[in-house]
Amino acid sequence: MRILKVMNYLMKKHIFFVALALLMGIFTIMSNVGMLATSSVLISKAALHPDVLDLMVLIVAVRFFGISRGVFRYLERIFSHDTTFRILSSMRRWFYKNFNEHYSENNKNFKTGDIYTKLINDVDTLKEFFLRGIYPLITAVLTGIITSIFISYFNKKAAIIYILIYIISGFIIPVILYEFNKGYIEREAEIKKELNSLIIDIVKGIVETSIFSLKEQFTLEFNRLSVEHLAIQKRKNLIAVIGESLYSLSVSLVIVFSLLIMAPAVSMGVLEGVYYAMIPLAAMASFEALMPMPNILYKFKEANNAGTNIFSIIDSSDYKDNEYNKADKFDLVVKDLEVCEEGGENSIIKNISFDLPYGKKIAIVGASGSGKSSVLRTLLGFMRYERGQIELGGLPYSKIDKEELRKNFTYVDQNPYLFNTTVKENLLIANGDISEEDIMKKLKEMQLEQFVGDLADGLDTMLGEFGSNYSGGEKQRLALTRAMLKKSKIVLLDEPTASLDINIERKIIEEIHEDIENKSCVWVTHRLVSMEKFDEILVMDKGRIIERGTHNELINIKGTYYKLWNIQQQYITELHSFN
Structure with a gap:
């Protein structure tokens, strides 16, 4: 035994x-x-x-x-x-x-x-x-x-x-x-x-x-x-x-x-x-x-x-405490990363590499199932990689305690989890020292001031199990508010505005970029909005990076990114003409 x-x-x-x-x-x-x-x-x-x-x-x-x-x-x-x-x-x-x-x-x-x-x-x-x-x-x-x-x-x-x-x-x-x-x-x-x-x-x-x-x-x-x-x-x-x-x-x-x-x-x-x-x-x-x-x-x-x-x-026979180091620098390096399903039969991510010096902003775009979200989950240590290397501050992931590692990240999932407690307590999870005044200021930035004002008990309103009584957009903005309140070095966002109206989306994106100005960011999205704000854009397909560069560089080479951009611009034009 x-x-x-x-x-x-x-x-x-x-x-x-x-x-x-x-x-x-x-x-x-x-x-x-x-x-x-x-x-x-x-x-x-x-x-x-x-x-x-x-x-x-x-x-x-x-x-x-x-x-x-x-x-x-x-x-x-x-x-x-x-x-x-x-x-x-x-x-x-x-x-x-x-x-x-x-x-x-x-x-x-x-x-x-x-x-x-x-x-x-x-x-x-x-x-x-x-x-x-x-x-x-x-x-x-x-x-x-x-x-x-x-x-x-x-x-x-x-x-x-x-x-x-x-x-x-x-x-x-x-x-x-x-x-x-x-x-x-x-x-x-x-x-x-x-x-x-x-x-x-x-x-x-x-x-x-x-x-x-x-x-x-x-x-x-x-x-x-x-x-x-x-x-x-x-x-x-x-x-x-x-x-x-x-x-x-x-x-x-x-x-x-x-x-x-x-x-x-x-x-x-x-x-x-x-x-x-x-x-x-x-x-x-x-x-x-x-x-x-x-x-x-x-x-x-x-x-x-x-x-x-x-x-x-x-799946570990190691029952002794391991010796870990703590990262004191926050430059992130991904080298030849490969992630497979259990058993190593099907590759989810294939041989991808990128550098994220502290303060850099990267966007990862591509079709559904291309492996974008899996990159974020791997960076957080939720998915195991078979080959390659991830380093934070020059330290390999294997030398960093996962709990300590995740303290350096802020992560917003595309299906954010809300706890069955009050609005305020859901937000205080990110930062227990924040004042109610600062909370309201951040809610205003996320276009939630009226939403909270209309609630029966304001910030003390219970959200219910999984926040199921509220719309996807409201839950997503609450999750973003919580994320922006957290004091971390690297922000990982997985389709953070996917459930938002396009007009609100632009305002929210502007606020997020202001909040993360002095932080590193990896932003996964299929909605190509404000892409010129990113230092580098990675285009993924079937687990591989097929294109990379700035917004203007990718538009000029007229590849996959250019096609995705044109499709979205056409959709926005049709939406405006319909309205």
Whole structure:
């Protein structure tokens, strides 16, 4: 299990708290053993009517073990849960770091629901790995060893019988029950995955579901999966009840055998009678450590499944922190870049090169599917490149932490994402220190002042899920406002004005160019507006750069760019004559 290496690495980082949690757990159970053992001796001695002073040590011992059991249980819960959340925190940092470093959009094998499941459910599943897996296992083993040594001091035969029943009850029976349950567990995991994907498809496609009357189809599929999941739960519960019954039987057997073995020893005078009840009660108390054992194999299985899922998406066996440098210069260089789909069969980008010295403005134009957007996604590290090199400030991308790298960029996607919160909070994501006055100024520049003024609560208006209540143009301008508020060095814009009216578009483009005057920019577009403002224009077709130069240079050579320009000018002329 590769995930065990990761968990082992993360647990070592918190070894002090791990050791404390284990000690508190063992002390808790041994306090229970001590309390029942001393109580039995105290009751047996008290039945002989000795002097009260002869019972004082036992009375104090019972009180000590009784109080310490509660104290150790409390400390055990604190330390074990604290350790669990420390490990979970480290696990999340490890996962998100590796996800950023290694996940690539070239991989088309995962649906959105699969990725959400891995980001949330699978990572959270691993928090149980220590608390419900490793910790109870170690506690059970050590408790069994300590108790058997204690019993052997009084009777070795009783100790052997005890440890045999302890092993069968705590380690063999759970394995047998797990084998019966394994098929149900695997199918349950598949059903949960299918349900997650189905629910996400419904939420994200609620408009399409309504338009195409798919509600009944989704409902039938959801009900089918729910019924199957309920049936599996019932079978698992039946096996769990059988396990609990076998556990109770084991406790009863250890008590019976202890009494049968100890009786001859007492009658022959080998063992004092006051200790006759102590052994079975001590053994019974130690079985508390075995109560979590039936669930341990399930936790290991869940951890293995979660680990397999996680590694399938980040595709990296490296679980140690890598050494990275931080770029302090912002000249961007792309050399012989080639990007392929997963498996390297189809090329998305083929052998492209360009320089973006700090402050330079580049436009990338071309037909849909020519690879324009893929260039931006690769620059952000969202797509993996097979060949070539990208450098920022003289440092190869492989030497720069992806999270730090992306802080240098402002990116606006052609389908911008708006969070289900207020207008103001959506904008503050870019810059938490910006004032409301500056926000309104930027909204005015993006022709959104009236839009915000017409909203019921102004900047405090909730946008709703994905901002679906607003037009594409409004969402795009909000995304542009957010982008212009961010303090970054390089701006990447992917069709930022595609949803805008042509008259508003020109005004917005003018404002954007003013905002990015002292920044580098790569602007992807198929709408050739204000192209003379760019220092260089790259024309792409089928993943290759087929032309490059300034606007005037490309017009003069009368190639692909010239044809695209003429088509757009003709469209604008017809649009104006129609109006």
